[in-house]
Amino acid sequence: MNRRWRLVALAGIAALYGCTDGSEPVDPPPAPASRQARTAPPVSRWYTQEQVIRGYGLFQQHCATCHKPDASGAPNWKTADAQGKLPPPPLNGTGHAWHHPLALLRQIVRNGGIPMGGSMPPFKVKLDGRQIDDILAWVQSHWPDRIYTAWNEINQRKNH
Numbered sequence: 001m002n003r004r005w006r007l008v009a010l011a012g013i014a015a016l017y018g019c020t021d022g023s024e025p026v027d028p029p030p031a032p033a034s035r036q037a038r039t040a041p042p043v044s045r046w047y048t049q050e051q052v053i054r055g056y057g058l059f060q061q062h063c064a065t066c067h068k069p070d071a072s073g074a075p076n077w078k079t080a081d082a083q084g085k086l087p088p089p090p091l092n093g094t095g096h097a098w099h100h101p102l103a104l105l106r107q108i109v110r111n112g113g114i115p116m117g118g119s120m121p122p123f124k125v126k127l128d129g130r131q132i133d134d135i136l137a138w139v140q141s142h143w144p145d146r147i148y149t150a151w152n153e154i155n156q157r158k159n160h
């Protein structure tokens with residue numbers, strides 16, 4: 001194992017996408033049901049229902065073999081294999097993907113993980129920007145409001 005693989009194996013997907021600066025957000029605690037009703041209305045989503053519907057088909061075609069048809073990923077996604085490669089992570093809001101602003105999510109899909117020492121293939125030759133956004137809309141439609149709200153804060157912070 002060379003140094004790079006060992007780093008990936010040790011620090012996992014957070015390191016792969018640059019989440020090692022100590023600013024890694026902590027997963028928000030689940031809001032108790034009694035409090036949910038009193039909290040502010042959920043933030044509005046950036047995508048439309050039409051995008052979610054188009055994204056479903058595209059995800060099944062291009063992403064589901066690795067990330068699973070329901071975007072739940074591999075159960076052992078945090079454990080690198082003998083080659084230092086990480087299994088496909090969940091994208092359904094339970095994994096790490098919601099720590100990334102939209103611009104980085106787009107970039108990951110466009111360029112894949114290979115340039116960073118991972119194994120996800122790039123999609124920029126197969127999918128245009130609209131198709132990638134449709135897929136991300138479908139992916140994010142799985143995220144419960146509390147995850148989406150936490151992501152939205154990260155997204156605002158990193159974009160402004």
Ligand code: HEC
Pocket residue numbers: 013016017059062063064065066067085086087088089090091095096097098100105108109112113114117118119120121123135136
């Ligand atoms: C050949 C398997 C494979 C395919 C196909 C694939 N991925 Fe991945 N994906 C991975 C792996 C493995 C990772 C972990 C990083 C790496 O090794 O590159 C990953 C990481 C990601 C991440 C970062 C997640 C995180 O928690 O940081 C996103 C977002 C993502 N993939 C989206 C997609 C989308 C959208 C598609 C379809 C357009 C897709 N992937 C297709 C294997 C795949």
